[in-house]
Structure formats: C-alpha cells, structure tokens
Amino acid sequence: xxxxxxEILKQGLTGNAGWKPVWRDPAPKAEYDIVIIGGGGHGLxxxxxxxxxxxxxxxxxxxKGYIGxxxxxxxxxxxxxxxxxxxxxxxxxxxxxxxxxxxxELNYNVMHSQRGLINLFHSDGQRDAFARRGNAMxxxxxxxxxxxxxxVRRHLPYLDFDNVRFPVYGGLLHPRGGTARHxxxxxxxxxxxxxxxxxxxxxxxxTGIDIEGGKVKGVRTTRGEIRAKKVGIVVAGRSGQVxxxxxxxxxxxxxxxxxxxxxxxxxxIDHVVSFGMGHFYISQSDKGGLVFGGDLDFYASYAxxxxxxxxEHVMEAAMTLMPVIGKAKVLRSWGxxxxxxxxxxxxxxxxxxxxxxxxxxxxxxxxxxxxxxxxSFAHLMATDRHHAPAARYRLDRFRTGHGLMDEEGTxxxxxxx
Amino acid sequence: MRLPxxxxxxxxxxxxxxxxxxxxxDRPAPEADDAAWDAYLHLRENPAGATxxxxxxxxxxxxxxxxxxxxxxxxxxxxxxxxxxxxxxx
Numbered sequence: 001x002x003x004x005x006x007e008i009l010k011q012g013l014t015g016n017a018g019w020k021p022v023w024r025d026p027a028p029k030a031e032y033d034i035v036i037i038g039g040g041g042h043g044l045x046x047x048x049x050x051x052x053x054x055x056x057x058x059x060x061x062x063x064k065g066y067i068g069x070x071x072x073x074x075x076x077x078x079x080x081x082x083x084x085x086x087x088x089x090x091x092x093x094x095x096x097x098x099x100x101x102x103x104x105e106l107n108y109n110v111m112h113s114q115r116g117l118i119n120l121f122h123s124d125g126q127r128d129a130f131a132r133r134g135n136a137m138x139x140x141x142x143x144x145x146x147x148x149x150x151x152v153r154r155h156l157p158y159l160d161f162d163n164v165r166f167p168v169y170g171g172l173l174h175p176r177g178g179t180a181r182h183x184x185x186x187x188x189x190x191x192x193x194x195x196x197x198x199x200x201x202x203x204x205x206x207t208g209i210d211i212e213g214g215k216v217k218g219v220r221t222t223r224g225e226i227r228a229k230k231v232g233i234v235v236a237g238r239s240g241q242v243x244x245x246x247x248x249x250x251x252x253x254x255x256x257x258x259x260x261x262x263x264x265x266x267x268x269i270d271h272v273v274s275f276g277m278g279h280f281y282i283s284q285s286d287k288g289g290l291v292f293g294g295d296l297d298f299y300a301s302y303a304x305x306x307x308x309x310x311x312e313h314v315m316e317a318a319m320t321l322m323p324v325i326g327k328a329k330v331l332r333s334w335g336x337x338x339x340x341x342x343x344x345x346x347x348x349x350x351x352x353x354x355x356x357x358x359x360x361x362x363x364x365x366x367x368x369x370x371x372x373x374x375x376s377f378a379h380l381m382a383t384d385r386h387h388a389p390a391a392r393y394r395l396d397r398f399r400t401g402h403g404l405m406d407e408e409g410t411x412x413x414x415x416x417x
Numbered sequence: 418m419r420l421p422x423x424x425x426x427x428x429x430x431x432x433x434x435x436x437x438x439x440x441x442x443d444r445p446a447p448e449a450d451d452a453a454w455d456a457y458l459h460l461r462e463n464p465a466g467a468t469x470x471x472x473x474x475x476x477x478x479x480x481x482x483x484x485x486x487x488x489x490x491x492x493x494x495x496x497x498x499x500x501x502x503x504x505x506x507x
Contacts, residue, residue, distance in 0.1 A: 238465075239463075240461065240462070240463030240464075240465075241463075241465060244462075249456070249460040249461060249462065249463075250460065250461065250463070251459040251460055251461070252461060252463055253437065253438075253461050253463055254463055254465075254488075298434075298435050299430075299435040299470070300435075300437075300438070300463065300468065300470065300488050301488050301491065302465040302488045302489045303488070303489055303490065303491050307418045307430060307491070309429075309430060309431045342458070342459050398455060398458070398459040399451060399452070399455035399459070400451075413458070414437050414459070414461070415435060415436050415437050
C-alpha cells in the first residue's frame with residue numbers, strides 16, 4: 001500500500017479497517033544468497049540497499065528480538081554531517097544526502113527535521129577549532145556558519161551566556177543538522193526491504209557461524225541452520241560476541257551511554273544544542289519531551305542502564321548551560337550498548353573469513369549513519385569493493401596505524417573514546 | 418556502583434578511573450611483532466558477563482586494582498591490587 005493523504009482520508013472514512021501489516025513474518029528458508037545478522041537500523045538499511053541498488057533480493061535479515069528493538073529505538077535521534085577528518089567527512093556528508101531524500105524514497109514519514117544544530121564554544125581556542133571544523137564542512141560541500149555570541153543569542157536566547165566557568169563565546173551552526181523519528185527509520189527501511197522481497201526474520205538469534213576452509217557457509221540460529229553465500233555482521237554493541245563465533249576478536253569495547261527524556265513541554269528548544277565542555281546535548285521531540293544526554297559512563301558494560309554519577313553530571317551540565325529547563329521533570333532514562341573503537345570511528349570491511357563482512361564500531365553516533373552505513377555496506381557485500389565514501393573504514397587500521405580517524409584528538413586508545 | 422578497594426574499603430565509583438580489561442597486564446615483549454601489539458592494544462574479548470578489568474583509585478589511595486565484576490548485571494565480586502598480581506596477568 002502506498003501511503004498518501006488520499007489513503008489516510010479513505011481509510012479514515014472506512015473505519016481504518018484497511019490498514020495491513022507492512023512487512024511479512026516469514027519462516028527462514030534453508031538457504032539465502034546473503035544473510036544479514038542484526039535487524040537494527042544499519043542491518044535493515046543494508047538489506048534495503050542490497051535490494052534497491054544491487055537487485056539482490058534473496059536476502060534474509062536475522063533479528064534476535066524484534067525489528068527496531070535495539071539501539072535504533074534507544075538513541076537521541078540526531079542527524080548531522082559536521083565531521084572534520086577525511087574519511088568521516090565524506091561518509092557523513094553522503095549519509096546526510098540520503099537522509100534528505102529518504103521520506104520520498106521510502107514513502108514513509110521519518111519526521112526528518114532539519115532544525116539546525118549548534119555546537120557551542122567557550123574560549124578563543126575553541127572558537128579557532130570550530131572555525132576550522134566549519135571550513136572542513138564547507139569544503140566537503142556541507143553547510144556551516146560560525147556564530148558569535150550575539151549570533152547565538154538570536155537563536156538560543158535562553159542560555160546562561162555569562163556563566164562564570166563557561167561563558168558562551170559563540171557557536172558553530174550546522175543548518176542541515178537536526179533530528180528524525182528513530183523508530184520510523186527502522187520501520188521505513190523494514191517496509192522497503194520487505195516489499196522488495198527481503199525476508200525479515202524476527203526472534204531468530206544467531207548461535208554460530210559455519211566456516212569451512214576459510215569460507216563462510218552459513219549460520220546456526222535458534223530457528224535452525226541457514227546456508228548463505230555471504231554473511232554480514234551488523235550487531236552494534238554485540239559485535240564482540242558474534243565475531244567470536246567466527247573466531248575473531250575485534251577492536252571493540254562495549255560501553256554504556258545514557259540518555260534522558262522529560263515530560264512533554266510546550267516548544268522551547270528549537271534546535272539541537274551541543275555543550276561540549278559539559279558533555280551535554282539536547283533537543284526537543286515533536287511530542288514535547290526534552291531529549292538529552294551526555295558522555296559515556298566509561299566502563300565496559302552490557303547492562304543497558306548506567307549509574308548515578310553520570311546522571312548527576314548530565315543534570316549539572318544542563319543546569320550550567322540552560323537553567324531554564326530546571327523545573328522540567330525527567331520521565332525516564334535508559335542506556336544503550338555502544339560498540340566503541342579505539343579511535344572513535346566505525347568499521348565497514350571484509351573480514352579474514354571469505355564471504356564474511358562486518359559493519360560495526362559506530363560508537364555513540366550510529367543513528368545518523370543508518371542510511372550511509374547501509375548503502376556502503378550493501379555496496380561492499382554486493383561488489384566486494386569498498387564504497388568510496390566509506391573506503392577508509394578499515395578493520396586493520398589499528399594494526400597498521402594507517403588511516404586512524406580520531407575526531408576528538410585524544411589518542412587512539414580504548415579508554416579515551 | 419561501588420568498588421571494594423583492598424586498601425580503602427567500599428568506595429564510590431566516582432573515585433576511580435577505568436582503564437580496560439585486565440589483559441593490559443599481559444604486556445608483550447618489546448620485540449614482539451605488530452600482531453601481538455595489535456592484540457594487546459586494540460583487540461578485545463569484550464565479554465558479556467564475568468570480566469576482570471583495571472581501575473585506578475585516583476580519588477583514594479592511588480592504587481591500580483584488578484576488579485572482578487559482571488558487565489551485564491554490574492555486580493562487583495572482588496578487587497585485588499594489581500601490584501600483587503604476578504607479572505604476566507596472574
């Protein structure tokens with residue numbers, strides 16, 4: 001069914017009895033050309049682009065839980081392309097362009113809202129660094145505007161500009177940055193992949209990867225064995241466990257990242273605002289909830305919940321920057337499992353096993369990458385060649401030291417990102 | 418989360434800095450090849466469940482600890498001084 005205003009009107013006048021499930025619930029077949037492990041945002045978009053860009057539809061996506069139940073349903077929904085380093089810059093630029101055409105392409109309202117993202121700075125040195133970043137963004141063909149203090153005040157009048165420790169000097173505005181409805185992105189890609197013939201198989205946990213003579217032959221699952229010519233691992237925080245089934249250890253440590261949402265309020269925060277000095281960022285959802293978060297708890301964890309010190313730190317940073325939200329009541333907080341690499345940048349590459357591919361290491365920034373990651377990973381799996389915008393996301397860059405992408409400039413070590 | 422420092426007793430996690438898995442104690446020989454150093458510096462078991470990892474008690478006694486805990490439940494079951502562990506990880 002194609003969604004349109006006419007369809008909504010028609011269904012509304014006929015008791016909304018005509019809506020159908022938008023993807024099938026197939027049993028796994030004995031064999032596929034390609035099996036994608038992981039039915040999150042990246043896995044679903046990979047399957048979608050395999051079908052749309054490469055005509056490969058004998059594809060299954062295996063999801064241990066339900067579609068959209070992992071990190072794609074547990075993030076803070078920010079979409080941006082404000083990276084600095086070659087490798088990241090062209091990749092996120094490509095991903096943002098895919099976002100901008102996504103709703104029309106998928107015929108699905110993902111509520112992509114380019115409301116503008118502002119990174120604040122609080123010293124002369126930080127201003128120089130953001131000016132340089134803005135120039136890198138413009139050179140990449142994206143947009144960046146360096147705002148002075150009064151420029152920021154026109155956008156964000158509610159900030160505490162004269163905070164004693166972190167007075168606002170200005171901000172880097174990325175007008176095409178914004179947010180999207182996270183669940184809708186998963187659902188839109190799921191519907192698009194399913195309608196092209198991809199089998200989305202839920203409640204199907206992979207328990208083993210069959211390898212013979214250095215070549216992948218298929219996977220074992222809780223719903224039986226499935227043969228496959230090619231297998232892609234796209235499991236975010238669980239990358240370490242799934243790669244271990246293929247005898248691999250990855251440059252990945254899984255960490256906890258917390259996020260928070262308040263009760264619904266009248267519109268107050270019109271942008272995405274990022275306060276790097278306090279590790280705090282915030283936007284307001286269309287329902288009115290303030291959605292915000294901070295930094296990692298900074299210890300390895302699969303608990304999907306964090307501890308109190310980081311909660312306190314995030315709240316303190318919020319009150320430092322924008323005391324205006326101090327009376328808002330936090331409704332809930334949660335934690336996601338982040339697949340952290342040593343340099344904070346992702347991996348889209350082949351593995352030493354023939355026919356086995358991996359897409360992981362999205363750290364705390366995977367949501368905005370959903371379209372680009374799927375597009376590039378599908379390209380790699382279909383053609384065995386790296387897609388140009390993701391060509392630097394190599395698995396072996398830590399061993400060789402060549403092509404590390406440490407955006408924060410803190411060093412390529414596990415405990416620093 | 419509290420960590421049981423052998424010198425200071427149960428202390429708030431805020432007093433500690435996390436380093437990573439206790440395999441950091443298994444330092445390769447200086448002449449080891451790049452694969453050994455890559456494994457040491459970058460590749461991780463990344464276990465979901467029981468783990469041993471290194472924490473620095475910077476807000477307390479300044480000791481390095483090997484903490485035994487569970488990455489799924491956040492239960493902490495023990496801690497020893499890294500200095501007491503034999504060279505090679507014990």
